[in-house]
Amino acid sequence: MTLALTVGLSASCLAIAMLLQGLEMLLAVRAKRFCDVWSYENLKTDLEAGLPLPHGVIQFIFSEKKLIWLFWWQIIFACCGLLTHHYVFFVGLFLLHLLTCIRFRGTFNGGSDMMIFVVLTGVLISLLSTNESGQKLGLIYIAIHGFYSYFKAGLVKVVHPDWRQGRAISVFLKRSLFTENQRVADWLDRHHDITFVMSWVVLTFELSIFLTLIFPNLMLFYFLAAIVFHFMIYLSFGLNRFFWSWLSAWPSMIFVSQFFL
Amino acid sequence: MEFRQAGSQEWEPLVWKSSRSLFGLLVNVDCNIKLAQINVIEHFARDVQELQVGNDLLCSQKVQELTSFKLLRSLIQMKLSEYLLESKTIQFQVLGSNYQEKVLIYVSDWLSLESR
Numbered sequence: 001m002t003l004a005l006t007v008g009l010s011a012s013c014l015a016i017a018m019l020l021q022g023l024e025m026l027l028a029v030r031a032k033r034f035c036d037v038w039s040y041e042n043l044k045t046d047l048e049a050g051l052p053l054p055h056g057v058i059q060f061i062f063s064e065k066k067l068i069w070l071f072w073w074q075i076i077f078a079c080c081g082l083l084t085h086h087y088v089f090f091v092g093l094f095l096l097h098l099l100t101c102i103r104f105r106g107t108f109n110g111g112s113d114m115m116i117f118v119v120l121t122g123v124l125i126s127l128l129s130t131n132e133s134g135q136k137l138g139l140i141y142i143a144i145h146g147f148y149s150y151f152k153a154g155l156v157k158v159v160h161p162d163w164r165q166g167r168a169i170s171v172f173l174k175r176s177l178f179t180e181n182q183r184v185a186d187w188l189d190r191h192h193d194i195t196f197v198m199s200w201v202v203l204t205f206e207l208s209i210f211l212t213l214i215f216p217n218l219m220l221f222y223f224l225a226a227i228v229f230h231f232m233i234y235l236s237f238g239l240n241r242f243f244w245s246w247l248s249a250w251p252s253m254i255f256v257s258q259f260f261l
Numbered sequence: 262m263e264f265r266q267a268g269s270q271e272w273e274p275l276v277w278k279s280s281r282s283l284f285g286l287l288v289n290v291d292c293n294i295k296l297a298q299i300n301v302i303e304h305f306a307r308d309v310q311e312l313q314v315g316n317d318l319l320c321s322q323k324v325q326e327l328t329s330f331k332l333l334r335s336l337i338q339m340k341l342s343e344y345l346l347e348s349k350t351i352q353f354q355v356l357g358s359n360y361q362e363k364v365l366i367y368v369s370d371w372l373s374l375e376s377r
Contacts, residue, residue, distance in 0.1 A: 020287055027290045034294055036339045037301065042331040104297070105304070105328070177279040177295055231286075238292035240285055 006139055006255040007126045008085055013248035014119045015082035018093050020244055021116075022074035025100070029067045038104060040064060046105065062103050070096060070103075087127035094120045112241035118145040119248045143256035146249035147209050150226075154206025163203060166196030176237050205229060216257040223250055262302055264337065267350040267371060275340055275353075301336055305329040306355050309367045321370055338374050349374045 001009075028034045040047075040063050047058050060066065074096045081089035097120060101113055118141070125138030157163040162171065173185035188195045205225055212219045230243040263272040277299060279292045308329045313319055324330055337353055354368045 024288050024290050024293055027288070028294055031290070031294065033339050037298065037332055037335045039335065042335055043328060045326075045331075046328045177277055177292060178281060179278050180280075234286055235281070238279060238281070238285065238289055238296065240287070240289040241293070243286060 001251070001255050001258065003132060003135055003139075003255070006251045007123070007135060009251040010119060010139070010142065010248060011085045011090065011123050011127065012082055013244070013251065014090075014116070014123055015078045015093075017116060017119075017241075017244035017248050018097070019075060019078035019082065021241060022071045022078055024241075026068065026071040026075065029064065029071065035064045043103070043105070047102070051102070061099065067103070070099060074100075085127065087124060090120060090124050090127060094124060112239070112245040115145070115149065115242075115245040115249060118142055119245070119252075122252060139252040139255050142249050142252035146246070146253045147213075149246075149249075150206045150209040154203055154209075158203050158207060163199055166192060166199040169195050169198055169202075173236060178236070178238065181236060202229070212253075212257050213260050216260050219254050219257045223254060226250065262353065262355055264341065264351050264353040266346055266348040267352075268348060272354065275337070298336055298340075301329065301332045302355060305333045306357055306366045309355070319367070324367070334372065337372075341374055346374070 040059065043062070044059070047062055048055050051058055074093065077089045077092040077096065080086070081093060094117075097113070097116060101117075122138040122142035122145075125141060126135040127138075129135045129138065157168070160168065162168040170185040170188040173181045173188070176182075188198075205222075209222065212222050226246070230246055234240050234243050262275045264275055265272050277295045279295050282289065282291070285292065305327070308327050309319065309324060312323060312327075337351070341351065350371050350373050352369055352371050355366045357364045357366045
């Protein structure tokens with residue numbers, strides 16, 4: 001994969017992820033059950049204490065009515081970013097994403113928000129750089145976070161006996177929002193050998209991710225495995241944002257693994 | 262997360278359920294709102310545990326000043342409006358759980374569902 005193609009793919013995947021998130025948020029803020037909880041009234045103490053801005057400005061930016069505009073701008077910038085790959089739109093998306101994270105205190109999909117920030121930062125470094133090494137630096141930044149995110153997730157799991165013994169998957173499935181997963185969890189409880197294998201497949205995939213830097217030919221296999229992995233997480237827990245935000249990190253991870261070919 | 266009405270000794274669980282939608286991989290509004298609601302409970306539990314560090318007794322007023330408490334109170338009011346309750350005064354408790362056991366993290370004062 002060439003440098004230009006990787007930067008373009010990363011920017012496109014990121015723009016798609018942010019377009020979908022913008023659409024979701026736009027639909028969410030129209031729901032009464034959403035604004036009743038995340039009302040400006042409930043959040044203003046934190047916002048006014050944490051932001052060095054006049055209270056009137058904070059209210060202007062973060063009131064419920066203005067939120068709709070925030071997400072309209074996100075959708076517009078994401079569409080323009082997708083079509084042009086111009087850095088101005090990604091600067092705009094960065095600022096909008098920052099405002100969204102401040103507004104919701106990180107309660108909205110913390111992990112995927114973090115990865116969006118990582119990819120936004122890396123893409124901006126690449127788009128703003130005039131030389132090749134600067135562009136590569138942006139991609140390396142994304143790739144390091146991408147690789148480490150899988151490895152760290154594996155590390156957190158493997159120290160837990162329930163993961164090593166294969167009990168954790170059914171426990172998590174029982175806590176899922178999807179009630180039909182309860183039946184799957186019950187079935188898995190009766191077939192412990194299957195959950196044991198599943199647990200170790202997940203652990204091996206996550207913990208061995210850095211092997212792709214030693215054996216870059218494995219990268220395609222890992223990429224396909226990651227797509228299946230994130231899709232299964234979406235099916236199990238409804239975490240669609242993780243799918244798109246991690247997908248936008250993969251072009252950089254593939255590019256960086258080619259350094260070692 | 263559990264609640265009980267005034268005059269009742271029974272704790273009832275508050276449950277969050279959702280279903281998969283055809284285009285959920287692209288846009289998954291209902292599920293993401295519910296996940297964010299669950300996140301509010303987890304944030305509150307973390308805030309309470311931080312308040313407890315170095316303090317034997319948890320000051321009710323300090324807890325109620327937490328932004329995460331305000332979010333949680335609104336969430337409970339919104340959530341319980343789906344239930345047909347006999348009493349408008351409730352108490353809630355937040356339970357943490359690891360893989361095997363449940364731990365009580367916080368029991369609220371009695372709250373009126375009508376006060377905002």
